[in-house]
Amino acid sequence: MTVEKTNLSPFITFKVNEQSFLFDGGNGIISKVDSIIVDILELARTYDLYSQSEEIVEILSSQYSEGELQNAIEAIKTSREEGFLNSSGKVYDFFEKEYSDSSFKGNLWLNVTDSCNLNCRYCFEKEGGKVQKENNMSIEVAKNCIDYWYAHINKEQNIYDIVFFGGEPLLNKEVIIFAINYINSLLKDLKGIPRYNITTNGTILDDELINLFSSNTFFVNVSIDGLRAIHDKNRPYSSGASTYDRVVSNLKKLNGAVTKLSAFICLTKYDIPYFKQSVFWLWNMGIKNVYGNLVFGKDQIYGYEEYREYENQLKDLAEITYNNIIDGKPYVYNSFIENIKSLHKKNFTSNCYLWQNGIFIFSPNGNAYKCYRFLGDERYKMGNINDADLDILSKKIKKEKIEKCTDCWFQLFCGDGCPYEHDVYTGDINKPAELLCVKSKIAFQESLKLYARLQMEAPHRLKAVLGGKI
Ligand code: SF4
Numbered sequence: 001m002t003v004e005k006t007n008l009s010p011f012i013t014f015k016v017n018e019q020s021f022l023f024d025g026g027n028g029i030i031s032k033v034d035s036i037i038v039d040i041l042e043l044a045r046t047y048d049l050y051s052q053s054e055e056i057v058e059i060l061s062s063q064y065s066e067g068e069l070q071n072a073i074e075a076i077k078t079s080r081e082e083g084f085l086n087s088s089g090k091v092y093d094f095f096e097k098e099y100s101d102s103s104f105k106g107n108l109w110l111n112v113t114d115s116c117n118l119n120c121r122y123c124f125e126k127e128g129g130k131v132q133k134e135n136n137m138s139i140e141v142a143k144n145c146i147d148y149w150y151a152h153i154n155k156e157q158n159i160y161d162i163v164f165f166g167g168e169p170l171l172n173k174e175v176i177i178f179a180i181n182y183i184n185s186l187l188k189d190l191k192g193i194p195r196y197n198i199t200t201n202g203t204i205l206d207d208e209l210i211n212l213f214s215s216n217t218f219f220v221n222v223s224i225d226g227l228r229a230i231h232d233k234n235r236p237y238s239s240g241a242s243t244y245d246r247v248v249s250n251l252k253k254l255n256g257a258v259t260k261l262s263a264f265i266c267l268t269k270y271d272i273p274y275f276k277q278s279v280f281w282l283w284n285m286g287i288k289n290v291y292g293n294l295v296f297g298k299d300q301i302y303g304y305e306e307y308r309e310y311e312n313q314l315k316d317l318a319e320i321t322y323n324n325i326i327d328g329k330p331y332v333y334n335s336f337i338e339n340i341k342s343l344h345k346k347n348f349t350s351n352c353y354l355w356q357n358g359i360f361i362f363s364p365n366g367n368a369y370k371c372y373r374f375l376g377d378e379r380y381k382m383g384n385i386n387d388a389d390l391d392i393l394s395k396k397i398k399k400e401k402i403e404k405c406t407d408c409w410f411q412l413f414c415g416d417g418c419p420y421e422h423d424v425y426t427g428d429i430n431k432p433a434e435l436l437c438v439k440s441k442i443a444f445q446e447s448l449k450l451y452a453r454l455q456m457e458a459p460h461r462l463k464a465v466l467g468g469k470i
Pocket residue numbers: 351352353354370371372373374417418419420421
């Protein structure tokens with residue numbers, strides 16, 4: 001007998017408080033289902049639901065009656081005729097639309113410096129050796145980049161995201177202040193507003209910067225690794241001295257002074273057991289929005305034990321995030337909240353800029369790229385701001401289909417992963433590394449469970465989360 005699997009959408013099943021759920025990864029839909037449906041679908045991964053239903057019934061006959069099984073199989077078939085569990089690769093519709101759309105989404109990313117005053121042990125800029133140091137962006141280059149960006153924006157847009165990045169961007173405070181004043185003056189007669197974003201190591205701050213941040217719409221993301229001992233081990237000054245007290249003091253000054261403050265934890269394999277303690281520590285400091293992610297590198301390859309520990313930490317964080325949401329407390333692990341919002345809105349768009357005309361990214365010397373992590377990599381350079389014929393919008397990169405991703409339940413929200421990371425770990429932007437896939441799926445799966453639990457047990461609190469009231 002040949003065993004064939006049914007051609008279903010990629011899916012997963014999971015339980016929340018004894019209730020079974022099904023996530024149809026081809027359509028991005030979560031449904032509450034009976035355990036009989038889960039048992040049949042798990043077998044349908046191996047047996048064909050249509051030509052081998054008798055085998056499925058026989059295997060499950062000690063758990064359910066034949067009538068129950070036949071009815072459940074028919075129910076699944078009917079749902080499939082209506083489109084459920086009957087799709088894969090929808091994400092490529094989005095990539096195709098992006099590829100054929102020549103309009104610009106209007107965002108600007110200035111890498112105002114590639115210098116840094118810290119010596120973080122996992123810094124991606126130090127790894128790979130691809131990055132050529134250019135140091136600080138000049139005011140002249142910044143002005144030319146902003147003029148180029150302004151000439152291309154849709155003047156009817158509501159929000160323009162402007163990102164300052166580095167190195168440590170605040171080492172080039174002069175250009176940041178210039179850029180903000182100049183952009184504000186260019187946009188003053190348009191209906192759209194600039195929304196400034198900066199990712200900083202939190203060691204550089206003064207009253208002038210606080211005033212600048214608080215008088216504009218500013219999202220400030222500070223990198224801090226949580227507990228003092230972990231932070232100091234990972235994120236010392238170049239001299240080796242501790243940065244912790246300075247970063248904490250600056251975080252406290254920023255809290256409440258900016259539109260949105262978030263703290264980002266870079267989690268190394270050695271610090272996984274302390275992850276939730278680091279998040280609690282930051283919450284106790286009054287920082288409501290805490291994010292985190294595992295870092296990868298030559299000495300950061302993860303095995304089964306580490307992933308299991310990471311999963312356990314996330315489970316505990318999901319539990320406390322749930323309780324805080326129920327109690328109306330604003331302390332949440334933000335990576336879950338963002339996933340929940342995407343799940344609810346069925347926001348299948350990919351965050352990867354490489355395939356889109358979403359943003360102009362400029363290096364300190366005015367070299368143009370589609371992704372900040374490919375800075376210095378000639379393959380992805382789109383030209384330079386001083387080129388008379390610079391035309392970033394015409395330089396599109398075609399997204400290839402990836403079979404492994406099309407068979408993956410996470411594809412609609414993962415968007416085939418990060419091409420830069422694929423390149424680093426497999427040497428091919430279209431070949432995902434399994435160890436990165438496992439990491440991404442663990443965090444998303446906990447978000448799925450939290451979303452299902454809120455839907456089932458506290459829909460009014462879920463509404464508050466979706467409305468940004470938590
Ligand atoms: S390649 Fe990766 S880092 Fe670069 S824009 Fe895409 S997702 Fe982001």
